[in-house]
Amino acid sequence: MIPALAVAARNLKSAMVDNTEIIIRKAEMDDAKAIAELHKKVVTEINSESYSPEAIEEWAKDISEENVLYQLQNSDWIIAEADDKLVGFGQYSVADGEIYQINVDPNFLKKKIGKKLYDYMESKFRGAVREKISLNATLNAVGFYQKLGFVEIQEIHMGLIKMIKMEKSLR
Numbered sequence: 001m002i003p004a005l006a007v008a009a010r011n012l013k014s015a016m017v018d019n020t021e022i023i024i025r026k027a028e029m030d031d032a033k034a035i036a037e038l039h040k041k042v043v044t045e046i047n048s049e050s051y052s053p054e055a056i057e058e059w060a061k062d063i064s065e066e067n068v069l070y071q072l073q074n075s076d077w078i079i080a081e082a083d084d085k086l087v088g089f090g091q092y093s094v095a096d097g098e099i100y101q102i103n104v105d106p107n108f109l110k111k112k113i114g115k116k117l118y119d120y121m122e123s124k125f126r127g128a129v130r131e132k133i134s135l136n137a138t139l140n141a142v143g144f145y146q147k148l149g150f151v152e153i154q155e156i157h158m159g160l161i162k163m164i165k166m167e168k169s170l171r
């Protein structure tokens, strides 16, 4: 049995959603496979509504457990869990002043899981006294980030994938 104190130390934040406890914690190497699987699911089921099949194919082919494992060493990752199941994740770098992505399981949308992941990350940027947060939003997520206080800066293109650069001032 895992000692209660060890569990408490691992769980960074928790909240209830539909009577299910949502736990936000730092991602570990063991989470890489589930993160890659969830990311592929999100790209094919959510992002596909805003992008062409060719763009989705280009996007999905770069998502793998190996790629996540590599990136876990170069940036900060957090995950949201419900009943020990991965339901969302976020990737960011306080040093670079950037949020790279927030993804939520298509079956758990609009339950404030994306906001919980964001709030955790924003607290880290504020803790490091960063003046702003930058990100490249997918077209489908622009409204989500606007609700969180981000404004549109410019369109950017990554191959076939169009995104919107957005920023939020923390001053």
Ligand SMILES: CC(C)(COP(=O)(O)OP(=O)(O)OC[C@H]1O[C@@H](n2cnc3c(N)ncnc32)[C@H](O)[C@@H]1OP(=O)(O)O)[C@@H](O)C(=O)NCCC(=O)NCCS
Binding pocket: 042, 046, 047, 100, 101, 102, 103, 104, 105, 108, 109, 110, 111, 112, 113, 114, 115, 116, 135, 136, 137, 138, 140, 141, 142, 143, 144, 147
């Ligand atoms: C964007 C995403 C992370 C939102 O996650 P979520 O858990 O459903 O969002 P939340 O429930 O925390 O929503 C917080 C607020 O934003 C709103 N919102 C959520 N998704 C939205 C969207 N796509 N467009 C506009 N508003 C949105 C909610 O209604 C809620 O508003 P409220 O506070 O007035 O009630 C999720 O849709 C997702 O994973 N999308 C695909 C991946 C993606 O493109 N991520 C962005 C990569 S940069």
